[in-house]
Amino acid sequence: MSIRFGADTPRGGLRPYDQVLRITLYQVDATAAQIFPGDVVERLATGGVALTTTMGAGVFPLGVSAEWTTASQASATLLVYDHPLQLFSIQEDSDTSFATLPQINLNYDMVYTAGTTVAGPQSQREIDISSGVVSTTAVGLRMIKIHEGEVGVGAAGSTIGDQHYATAAAEQKKVVVQFINHSYIQPTTV
Numbered sequence: 001m002s003i004r005f006g007a008d009t010p011r012g013g014l015r016p017y018d019q020v021l022r023i024t025l026y027q028v029d030a031t032a033a034q035i036f037p038g039d040v041v042e043r044l045a046t047g048g049v050a051l052t053t054t055m056g057a058g059v060f061p062l063g064v065s066a067e068w069t070t071a072s073q074a075s076a077t078l079l080v081y082d083h084p085l086q087l088f089s090i091q092e093d094s095d096t097s098f099a100t101l102p103q104i105n106l107n108y109d110m111v112y113t114a115g116t117t118v119a120g121p122q123s124q125r126e127i128d129i130s131s132g133v134v135s136t137t138a139v140g141l142r143m144i145k146i147h148e149g150e151v152g153v154g155a156a157g158s159t160i161g162d163q164h165y166a167t168a169a170a171e172q173k174k175v176v177v178q179f180i181n182h183s184y185i186q187p188t189t190v
Helices: none
Strands: 023-027 040-043 049-051 063-065 077-081 088-091 107-111 126-133 141-146 158-160 163-165 174-179
Touching: 088 126, 126 141
Parallel strands: none
Antiparallel strands: 023 077, 040 049, 040 063, 063 077, 088 174, 107 126, 107 141, 141 174, 158 163
């Protein structure tokens, strides 16, 4: 699936940005909810992986699902982009604010919208752009940059050098993010 720039198309959730650093096969927890490609997953105390429904202090994601699995599949496996330094692209929600250059390196939460099977199974997760904070423990993603595919896209926008960015809510942009906490860097007891 290609990424559409300058459009409100959150389908796809988190997608690897640039090169894939690692992808690993994991056992899905027997009680796990449906997991869509682009959803964040975590390892449970049982050893299986499941959909992450919150991020922030004390939550250490394992990575991002590369495929789809239906709910409660006792013997299912799942490919996960699990390298702790992997970068991902994701759409910001642009509901009450919008992605700007000063927001780079701030930390953000996600909008936890359920995935969809319309046009193929895919995540609907977005970055909650109005949740940006300096704290490293309150939320789960750090914005690295505004996706270069967004340069020159948008109706209004501001120009910095030769780069044009949204300057109004409802001008959703794709951004590049990285996990602040990761289970391989800051493991919890499993």
